[in-house]
Amino acid sequence: MTTAPETVGRPAAPAPTVPGTPVADPVVVTDRLTKRYGRRTVVDALSLGVRRGEVFGFLGPNGAGKTTTLRMLLGLVRPTSGSATVLGRPAGASVAEVGALVEGPGLYPFLSGRDNLRVLARYAGVGTARVDAVLDTVDLADRAGDRFGTYSLGMKQRLGIAAALLKDPALVVLDEPTNGLDPAGISEVRGLLRRLAGEGRTVVLSSHLLGEVEHLCDRVAVVASGRLLVESTVDDLRGLGRLVVDARPLDTAAAVARRLLGPDRVSVVDGALHLQTSPGETAAVNRALVLADVDVTGLRQEARTLEEVFLQLTDGDAGPPPDPAPARRTRTRRGER
Structure with a gap:
């Protein structure tokens, strides 16, 4: 498997453009x-x-x-x-x-x-x-x-x-x-x-x-x-999916993944690691686990819809109340809506 640079921190950008990175022109x-x-x-x-x-x-x-x-x-x-x-x-x-x-x-x-x-x-x-x-x-x-x-x-x-x-x-x-x-x-x-x-x-x-x-x-x-x-x-953004990892010992694998990706992107479900990753992070995750003497027996990427990714990113966060400045209203004739 070809390795890729490790991605550390959260939230990780799935695209080449990391938040705050300067863009051309x-x-x-x-x-x-x-x-x-x-x-x-x-x-x-x-x-x-x-x-x-x-x-x-x-x-x-x-x-x-x-x-x-x-x-x-x-x-x-x-x-x-x-x-x-x-x-x-x-x-x-x-x-x-x-x-x-x-x-x-x-x-x-x-x-x-x-x-x-x-x-x-x-x-x-x-x-x-x-x-x-x-x-x-x-x-x-x-x-x-x-x-x-x-x-x-x-x-x-x-x-x-x-x-x-x-x-x-x-x-x-x-x-x-x-x-x-x-x-x-x-x-x-x-x-x-x-x-x-x-x-x-x-x-x-x-x-x-x-x-x-x-x-x-x-x-x-x-x-x-x-x-x-x-x-x-x-x-x-669509590619920001879920990587399911079968690994033993599971507690060691989870600790390595949390250090690599951040705790909010790692969970343990039904005896497997569930990681929120982009496709480019798969190799980095695998390499980090192997270097930690974790036995990796399975890696599979679960693609998700844009809606699922959006709901994941904004989960439980409806944001602050609407802006305080009043919206302009278009005047209408009586009886118009």
């Missing part, structure tokens, strides 16, 4: 980014990097600190400590090159989709030709003359993304872009995000929906209670 970099409200830590020493041209998913349970992190990247919230750079400058300094949709589009329900964008374009110093271009991008040109209040949720979300694209940004930041949408709306937004990725833009999106991340993202950061649990490609 970064667009977003956070270094121990932290936000506290009183005694409550919402974002806890978060270090990650987003590469240029990728779709990066920020995945975690509701209340995990995702929205607060995006607000800090946009310069809307000041961090308690740590730092964030966006497009090579401090967070908030690159606002002209960043398009964002956080907590839903706050647009005028009695104006048409086109007129809403014209208002925003005027404030941004963007010509009307750009309005028509982004309406085409989000497939709303045929409904651009209809009032925003008559749009479906999916159409409203797409118009919000169109607003984020008005300045032709290099980076697009989207907070839960498919939250609350029906399957048709999810499909519409998912198709739009694929087109944005095809244009070479960098997209950062937060989500608690595994399917959204699985189908759209190149890489993903999993967070809970504001802490980064793992940063990985989606394929490598």
Whole structure:
């Protein structure tokens, strides 16, 4: 069996990118980014990097600190400590090159989709030709003359993304872009995000929906209670499986595994070791056991679904309460929901 370097510590990243490791050609970099409200830590020493041209998913349970992190990247919230750079400058300094949709589009329900964008374009110093271009991008040109209040949720979300694209940004930041949408709306937004990725833009999106991340993202950061649990490609995240080891003496094998991987990744079930590992760690585990004079009679990797891995990583951790800042609400006509 070919050996591999031993991996020590927890949580271990299944991908080549270990949490906090610098990435090539970064667009977003956070270094121990932290936000506290009183005694409550919402974002806890978060270090990650987003590469240029990728779709990066920020995945975690509701209340995990995702929205607060995006607000800090946009310069809307000041961090308690740590730092964030966006497009090579401090967070908030690159606002002209960043398009964002956080907590839903706050647009005028009695104006048409086109007129809403014209208002925003005027404030941004963007010509009307750009309005028509982004309406085409989000497939709303045929409904651009209809009032925003008559749009479906999916159409409203797409118009919000169109607003984020008005300045032709290099980076697009989207907070839960498919939250609350029906399957048709999810499909519409998912198709739009694929087109944005095809244009070479960098997209950062937060989500608690595994399917959204699985189908759209190149890489993903999993967070809970504001802490980064793992940063990985989606394929490598799926590979974070369970290694079942038959070994004797079992107590010695368990002690070796705990030293190598950390106690939270080792358990004894039905007379065998159950280890939370990535495929690349199998050889290191086997070598460490053999060097400790443990008789290894069986090694088998049990693959798991992305959902199983996500639940394992966030097990028992629903995260802190929702962020204290109120969400913006879209005004609606009486009787509309």
